[in-house]
Each structure stands twice: as C-alpha cells, then as structure tokens.
Amino acid sequence: EETSEAHNPIAVAETGSQSDLLWDISLRARIDEAMEAGEIYCVYQPKIDLASKSIAGVEALVRWHDPARGFISPQHFIQQCEKAGRMEHLTRYVLQSACSAGQLLHFRGRVISMAVNISATLLGDMRIAGIVRNVLQATRFDPSYLTLEITETARISDHTVAASILEELRSLGVKISMDDFGVGAASFEAFYELPFDELKIDRLFVANMAKDPKARAIVSSIAAMGREARITVVAEGLENPQDIVLFEEAGCQQVQGFAFSRPLSLSDLLEYQDFTLNRPAANMV
Ligand code: C2E
Ligand code: MG
Ligand code: MG
Ligand code: MG
Numbered sequence: 001e002e003t004s005e006a007h008n009p010i011a012v013a014e015t016g017s018q019s020d021l022l023w024d025i026s027l028r029a030r031i032d033e034a035m036e037a038g039e040i041y042c043v044y045q046p047k048i049d050l051a052s053k054s055i056a057g058v059e060a061l062v063r064w065h066d067p068a069r070g071f072i073s074p075q076h077f078i079q080q081c082e083k084a085g086r087m088e089h090l091t092r093y094v095l096q097s098a099c100s101a102g103q104l105l106h107f108r109g110r111v112i113s114m115a116v117n118i119s120a121t122l123l124g125d126m127r128i129a130g131i132v133r134n135v136l137q138a139t140r141f142d143p144s145y146l147t148l149e150i151t152e153t154a155r156i157s158d159h160t161v162a163a164s165i166l167e168e169l170r171s172l173g174v175k176i177s178m179d180d181f182g183v184g185a186a187s188f189e190a191f192y193e194l195p196f197d198e199l200k201i202d203r204l205f206v207a208n209m210a211k212d213p214k215a216r217a218i219v220s221s222i223a224a225m226g227r228e229a230r231i232t233v234v235a236e237g238l239e240n241p242q243d244i245v246l247f248e249e250a251g252c253q254q255v256q257g258f259a260f261s262r263p264l265s266l267s268d269l270l271e272y273q274d275f276t277l278n279r280p281a282a283n284m285v
Pocket of ligand 2: 149
C-alpha cells in the first residue's frame with residue numbers, strides 16, 4: 001500500500017559492478033509488469049501560491065516500490081526506462097494516473113492544477129502531443145489545469161522542432177513549465193526559444209537563498225525576468241519555512257518543497273484538509 005513520504009525514498013546507489021548491470025537489465029525487462037502490478041505509482045507534492053497562501057496545484061512524482069529491492073529512485077529507473085525504449089509508455093501511465101487523480105480532486109471540490117514531468121527527449125516528435133490529447137479525452141480532465149514540466153531541457157537537440165511540439169501541446173489548452181531552471185547547459189537559450197508559461201528555479205539556488213547573497217541575486221533576477229515575460233515563477237526545493245518571506249520579497253509567485261509538504265499519496269491528498277494555509281478549512285469541500 002502506498003503511503004506519503006516521511007523521508008525521501010532511498011535510491012539504489014551502488015555503481016559499476018556486474019550485478020548492478022544485471023539488475024538494471026532485469027529492471028528494464030520488468031517496467032511494464034511493474035506498472036501493471038501497481039509497483040509504479042505517483043505521489044503528489046503541493047505547489048503553494050504565495051499571494052493566497054493556498055495550494056495552487058500538485059506535481060505528480062513517479063515512484064517504483066519493488067517488492068524485492070524496495071524503492072528505486074526515479075532518476076535511476078527513468079534512465080533505465082529510456083534505455084529500454086519505454087519512456088513514452090511510462091509517460092502515458094503517469095499522465096493517466098495524474099489526470100485521473102486531478103479529475104477526482106476536482107470532483108471532490110478541490111479544484112487545483114496537476115503538473116506532470118515530461119522528459120525533453122520526448123520533444124523530438126509529435127507523438128507526445130497525441131498521448132496528452134488521448135489521456136485528456138480518456139480522463140476528461142480539464143486541460144487548463146494540466147501543466148507539463150519539461151525536465152532536462154539541455155537535452156533538446158532541435159529547438160525549432162521542440163517549439164512546434166510545445167505549441168501543439170499548448171493548443172490543447174495545457175500549460176508548459178521549464179523545470180530546474182538555471183542549472184545545466186543552455187537554460188537561457190531554451191527559455192528564450194521555447195514557449196513556456198512557467199519556470200521553476202532549481203533547488204540549487206533556492207536552498208542557499210538565506211545564507212548566500214549570490215543565490216538571492218539569482219532568485220530575484222529570475223523572478224523579475226518572469227514578471228517581465230509574464231510567466232509564473234516557482235521556487236522548488238524550499239526546505240525551511242522561515243525562508244518563505246524571502247521568496248515573497250523576491251517576487252516569486254509559488255513555492256514548493258519539504259518546508260510545506262513532502263509528496264503525498266493520493267489518499268492522503270484527498271484527505272488533506274488544509275488546502276488554504278493560515279485559514280480555517282471551512283472553505284474546503
Ligand atoms: P523534479 O521534477 O525537479 O522534482 C523535484 C524533486 O525534488 C523530487 O524528487 C522531489 O521529491 C524533490 N524535492 C521536493 N521538495 C524538496 C525539498 O524541499 N528538498 C529536497 N532535497 N528535495 C525536494 P524525485 O521525486 O526523486 O524526482 C527527481 C526527478 O525525477 C524529478 O525532478 C524529475 O526530473 C524526475 N521525475 C520524477 N517523476 C517523473 C516522471 O513522472 N516523469 C519524468 N520524465 N521525470 C520524473
Ligand atoms: Mg518537476
Ligand atoms: Mg525540478
Ligand atoms: Mg530540481
């Protein structure tokens with residue numbers, strides 16, 4: 001049974017040995033079966049709107065709990081999934097789970113956004129647009145509440161192709177977010193050339209906001225840039241609740257991190273009463 005995360009699941013971190021290679025090969029072979037068995041599922045981490053101090057939405061984060069090996073880190077199995085040529089399949093599965101969850105939340109009166117991570121490697125052809133369209137139709141989730149967080153933008157090989165795919169996705173009514181902004185090669189180039197509605201400042205700067213003036217300068221500059229470009233700026237990986245005021249002062253619209261909530265199971269999210277911080281839960285259905 002899935003539970004919300006008291007701690008981040010521990011990754012299988014050993015490297016290099018032959019048994020790891022065999023383990024990775026068996027992981028690749030088991031991906032489809034793990035999805036069917038429910039070993040792969042989503043947890044949901046709130047994104048907090050600073051102006052209203054309420055939950056603007058949640059981000060779906062994929063988990064794999066293997067009965068024999070325990071939690072396998074998403075970074076690791078996503079890499080294996082890519083090697084196995086199963087990224088589209090995993091993405092469809094996550095989108096399907098997340099949009100069904102979003103639809104259920106809306107049905108229960110919690111009308112919030114749902115964000116799904118999309119690997120930049122899927123922006124090489126139009127198939128991803130078809131997948132998103134099909135899932136939206138199947139789940140009947142309102143597209144204007146779906147945000148696609150593009151991860152690893154540095155891996156986009158052709159910005160012209162990616163831009164037309166992102167425009168196709170936006171024409172479905174969904175929003176596009178640039179994940180981990182500021183780290184990795186070509187962040188500004190990708191931001192300049194691709195049509196984003198939201199930008200997430202990487203945890204690297206967010207974590208050091210209080211103690212490092214350089215991090216503060218970077219965060220407020222990115223927030224100012226977002227304002228001018230009329231896009232939402234989210235600070236991700238905020239661990240210290242006392243730092244929230246720094247992000248308000250810097251002009252970020254949203255924050256996300258352990259300071260407010262760890263990723264939650266769908267059932268915990270459905271039971272979550274305090275969708276509006278500092279206010280009675282009475283306005284929640
Ligand atoms: P991300 O999209 O940048 O997600 C944020 C990661 O930071 C998540 O790790 C989350 O659990 C963690 N996090 C959130 N708040 C805090 C905090 O306050 N402190 C710290 N130290 N960490 C925090 P997670 O779930 O292990 O995911 C890692 C990455 O794997 C994600 O980074 C994303 O790039 C990728 N990922 C996760 N789910 C999916 C998915 O369904 N599809 C794809 N393509 N990638 C995914
Ligand atoms: Mg993300
Ligand atoms: Mg991120
Ligand atoms: Mg990150």
